[in-house]
């Protein structure tokens with residue numbers, strides 16, 4: 255059998271280089287796009303990297319400090335805002351049902367007692383990573399009463415898919431009444 259060739263034999267190295275170049279161009283375009291998005295977020299939305307890092311030793315969470323069990327749940331602050339403190343651990347959240355009022359600024363503060371977990375409130379943009387050793391904090395606000403799921407969205411080993419909690423949003427007046435009787439609130443039954 256004879257081989258005929260109409261064009262000069264293609265040099266494999268040349269072709270590889272052309273393909274390399276086009277893929278390199280694709281990655282440069284993606285990088286440039288990310289830089290533009292970051293610049294837009296910083297300049298237009300005022301988004302900044304976290305200015306400080308708060309730590310919490312996962313080995314002693316249960317012994318004292320902010321995340322001791324008696325301090326977990328929702329607290330009504332003197333300025334009328336609410337602070338929710340929670341812990342994620344394989345494979346649950348404490349408290350497993352978080353109670354918050356409507357139309358109130360709520361600050362979530364949470365950490366992990368073991369591995370990395372996710373903290374996500376369904377249907378909202380509240381989405382945190384709970385990293386052992388660090389405190390994650392994010393503000394939110396809920397307009398309408400109701401109940402939402404709070405699944406762990408970070409694979410945290412074999413029980414991951416069973417790790418989820420709930421958040422119950424109740425009328426502000428009812429919340430304030432309950433807060434007058436108890437220091438920390440939750441909807442764990």
Ligand code: CUA
Nearest residue numbers: 406408410414
């Ligand atoms: Cu915790 Cu997945």
